Amino acid sequence: MKMIMLGLILLVTCVNAANANYKCVITGYTDAAKDKKTEQFERQNYAGKEFRVDRVSGRMIGRLKNAYATLPTVIESGGKENSFMVVTTMRRSEGDGAGANVHVLIVSEYVDSTKKPFTYLWNSEVFTGSCINF
Numbered sequence: 533m534k535m536i537m538l539g540l541i542l543l544v545t546c547v548n549a550a551n552a553n554y555k556c557v558i559t560g561y562t563d564a565a566k567d568k569k570t571e572q573f574e575r576q577n578y579a580g581k582e583f584r585v586d587r588v589s590g591r592m593i594g595r596l597k598n599a600y601a602t603l604p605t606v607i608e609s610g611g612k613e614n615s616f617m618v619v620t621t622m623r624r625s626e627g628d629g630a631g632a633n634v635h636v637l638i639v640s641e642y643v644d645s646t647k648k649p650f651t652y653l654w655n656s657e658v659f660t661g662s663c664i665n666f
Contacts (some may be wrong), residue, residue: 554585560660590618598635610641
C-alpha cells in the first residue's frame, strides 16, 4: 500500500512539474495612448513573437518581460476554475527614476483547451494571444 501511495505522489509531482511553465505566442496588440500608425507598427513588431512564463516565480522571458528592477508576484496559480495571474509593480524610486510601471499577466487556465488565452497589460499597452503548458 505504501508503494502505491508513493507512486501516486511521484506521478502527481511529475505532472505538476511538467506543467510548470507556459510558452506563449502574441497575436494581438493595442495601446490607447498611441496614434494608429504607431500602434500598427508595434502590432506588426510583436505579432507571432514568443515568450515563456515560469509558473512558480511568474517571471516572463522572451519578447515580453516583467522582471526588471522588481520581481513579479504570482497572485493566483490558476486551475480548472481560475486564471493564472501575475502582477509586477515598480515605483519611480525602485527603477532608474524614469517612471512607475505596472505589468499584469492573466492566463485563462480554466479554458478547456490546450491553448490558453492570455492578456498582458504593460502600462497602457495590451497584448493578447495564447499559451500552452510545457
